[in-house]
Amino acid sequence: MLVPRDSTVPGDDGLSHEDLGPLLDGVFWTLTALAFVFLGLRLYCKLSRGCSLWWDDHFLIAAWLSLAVSAATTSVCVSLDYGKNVWDMDPRNFPKMPFIAVFAGFFSVLAAAWSKTSFGLTLARVCHGWIRALVWFIILTVNAILGTAMLTMWIKCRPIEKIWDDSVEGWCMDPHKIVVLYQWSAGWSGFSDVILAMVPWSLIFAIRKTLSIKERVGVAVAMSMGIVAGVASFVKMAMLPKLTGSAVDSVSVAIWGSAEGSITIMAASIPVLRAFFQDKRGRGEAKSAIPEDTVKLEALPTRTNSTRVSGTYSMSSGRSSPLSFTRCPHWRSDPGQCPECCNFK
Numbered sequence: 407m408l409v410p411r412d413s414t415v416p417g418d419d420g421l422s423h424e425d426l427g428p429l430l431d432g433v434f435w436t437l438t439a440l441a442f443v444f445l446g447l448r449l450y451c452k453l454s455r456g457c458s459l460w461w462d463d464h465f466l467i468a469a470w471l472s473l474a475v476s477a478a479t480t481s482v483c484v485s486l487d488y489g490k491n492v493w494d495m496d497p498r499n500f501p502k503m504p505f506i507a508v509f510a511g512f513f514s515v516l517a518a519a520w521s522k523t524s525f526g527l528t529l530a531r532v533c534h535g536w537i538r539a540l541v542w543f544i545i546l547t548v549n550a551i552l553g554t555a556m557l558t559m560w561i562k563c564r565p566i567e568k569i570w571d572d573s574v575e576g577w578c579m580d581p582h583k584i585v586v587l588y589q590w591s592a593g594w595s596g597f598s599d600v601i602l603a604m605v606p607w608s609l610i611f612a613i614r615k616t617l618s619i620k621e622r623v624g625v626a627v628a629m630s631m632g633i634v635a636g637v638a639s640f641v642k643m644a645m646l647p648k649l650t651g652s653a654v655d656s657v658s659v660a661i662w663g664s665a666e667g668s669i670t671i672m673a674a675s676i677p678v679l680r681a682f683f684q685d686k687r688g689r690g691e692a693k694s695a696i697p698e699d700t701v702k703l704e705a706l707p708t709r710t711n712s713t714r715v716s717g718t719y720s721m722s723s724g725r726s727s728p729l730s731f732t733r734c735p736h737w738r739s740d741p742g743q744c745p746e747c748c749n750f751k
Contacts, residue, residue: 426657427489433661434477437668438470445470448675462527466674469520473667476513480660483507489657504570510660512556515591517667518639519552522598525632525674529605537608544598555591558584589643595666596639603633631673638666 445466452459480488486503487495495503526545533541563569563578642662648655 422491423494424654425490425494426654427484427487430489430657430660431481431484434480434664437664438473438477441470441473441668441671444672444675444679448678451678460527460531462524462531462674465520465524465527466671469517469524469667470671472513472517472520473664473671476510476517476664476667479506479510479513480664483510501567501571508559508569511663512559514660514663514667515552515556518595518635518663518670519549519556521635521667521670521674522548522595522602522632525602525670528674528677529602533605533608537605541602541605544601548595548598551591551594555588558587585646589646592639592643592646596636596643599632599636599639599670603631603636631676632670635666635669635673638662638669642666 448466449459449463452463483489483503483506486499486506488503488507523545526541526548530538530541530545558579560566560569562584563576565574565576568574568576568578639662642659645655645659645662
C-alpha cells in the first residue's frame with residue numbers, strides 16, 4: 407500500500423525525484439495506437455474481402471477497448487502524480503489516484519486475457535484432435551487464472567475502500583501472497599503465448615498440398631509473433647517481487663503489462679494482413695490472366711461445391727483458368743464454417 411510522505415523534501419536529501427509520468431503516458435498511448443492500426447487493418451482486410459467478422463474478431467475488438475480504457479485511466483493517474491516517487495506525490499491526490507489505478511490495472515489484464523482468447527479461437531477453428539483440445543485448455547485456463555488475478559484486485563481488502571485508502575480500518579491479504587498470485591498469472595500468461603505460438607507450426611503439414619514450403623513457413627512465422635507477448639509477460643513476472651513503491655519499479659511493471667495486451671493484438675492481426683497483402687500482390691502479378699468475372703479465392707481451398715479441375719477452382723459458370731477461384735460460400739453467413747477463407751493465405 408502506498409502511503410504519501412511529506413512532498414516538501416529538500417533537493418539534497420539523497421532521494422530520487424524523477425517524474426516518469428509523461429514517459430508512462432506516452433508509451434501507453436503509443437502502444438494503444440499501434441494496436442489500433444493493426445486491428446483496423448485486420449478488420450478492413452476481412453471486410454474488404456467479403457468475410458464476416460467472427461468471435462475472434464469481436465474478442466480482439468473488446469481487448470483493444472479494454473486497452474484504451476487502461477490507457478485513459480492511466481493518463482488520469484499520471485495527472486494525479488502517478489509516475490513520481492511516493493515521497494513526491496501530493497497527499498491531496500490520495501486516495502483518488504490509487505482508486506483509479508485499480509481500474510487501469512484491471513483493464514490492462516483484461517486486454518491481455520481477451521486478446522489471447524481471440525488468438526486461441528482463431529487457432530481452434532483450424533485445429534483438430536488433441537491440438538484443438540490443447541488450444542481450448544489454454545483458452546479456459548488463461549481466462550480462469552487472469553480472471554482470478556483481476557478479481558483479487560477488488561477483494562484483497564475488506565472493506566473494499568481500504569484497497570485505495572490505507573487510513574480505513576480493516577484487513578488486507580498478505581501482500582506476499584498477492585505478489586505470488588500475480589506472478590503465477592503472468593507466468594501462465596507468458597507460457598500460454600509460447601504454446602499458442604508453437605501450434606501454427608503443426609498446421610503447416612496439413613496445408614502442404616496447397617502452399618509451398620516458403621509460404622507454409624511464412625504462415626507459421628506470422629502466426630507465431632505472439633511469442634513476443636510472452637516475453638513481455640515473463641519480464642513483468644520477474645519484476646513484480648521488486649516493487650518497492652519507487653517510480654521506476656511501478657512504471658516499469660505498468661508498461662510491460664500494457665505491452666502484453668497490445669503486442670498480442672498486433673500479433674493476432676499479422677496473419678490476416680499477410681494473407682491480404684499476398685492476395686493483393688498476386689492479383690497485381692496475374693491481373694491480365696484473370697477473367698473479369700472471376701473472384702479470387704480468399705485463402706486456402708475449402709470443401710465446397712465448387713469443381714476442382716487440374717489444380718484450379720472454377721466458377722459456377724463453368725469457366726476456369728489456372729488463377730480463377732470461387733468465392734467462399736460462407737462469407738455472408740458463418741465464416742467459422744471455413745476459417746481458411748478469412749484468416750490464412
